[in-house]
Amino acid sequence: RKEVEQDPGPFNVPEGATVAFNCTYSNSASQSFFWYRQDCRKEPKLLMSVYSSGNEDGRFTAQLNRASQYISLLIRDSKLSDSATYLCVVNGGSTLGRLYFGRGTQLTVWP
């Protein structure tokens, strides 16, 4: 079983739409959870860190359910600039520095 699993998409939504991405992880000892975005052929950029049950940053809301080992990212009022691949990332548990990346969910926002 993979450490982190995501729906690969693609998700194609109009501007202004609300879109949600889901992710599950296998290591119950994981302590840190992140969402990164990656544009084509660029480096991953940290979007949000999730340390408690969830947090909100503007149009973005991340939620964590430790019992179900499930993380979600909600994007409200989608913008064209939100088009990217969204990576669900989880730390390795015993080694805080080791991150496991999902393969990403591709989002395209159209005008």
Place this chain on the structure above:
Amino acid sequence: NAGVMQNPRHLVRRRGQEARLRCSPMKGHSHVYWYRQLPEEGLKFMVYLQKENIIDESGMPKERFSAEFPKEGPSILRIQQVVRGDSAAYFCASSPKGGQLKSYEQYFGPGTRLTVT
């Protein structure tokens, strides 16, 4: 801009040559991580280093790959006798000193794209 710096951005090597990839962490960061992204795949952890110390190298291939983060200068990922399967994007990330969970947020450099011909 004190972001993570990597060089070279693109590197072409023939099979059997050596590749050296360099990474300078963000100012104030003392932890460095290397990841590899194969075409159409997710990022895979390779190694985690602090100055003069390898913390976790469980993601490194057993042969031909090595990494260091000396007291002075950038971190180096070295690949000896490269093969076509080594062609990938190699990303370096850095984080502040460890301790609190937030200290392990990792910030990535632009990557080095290695092509083995």
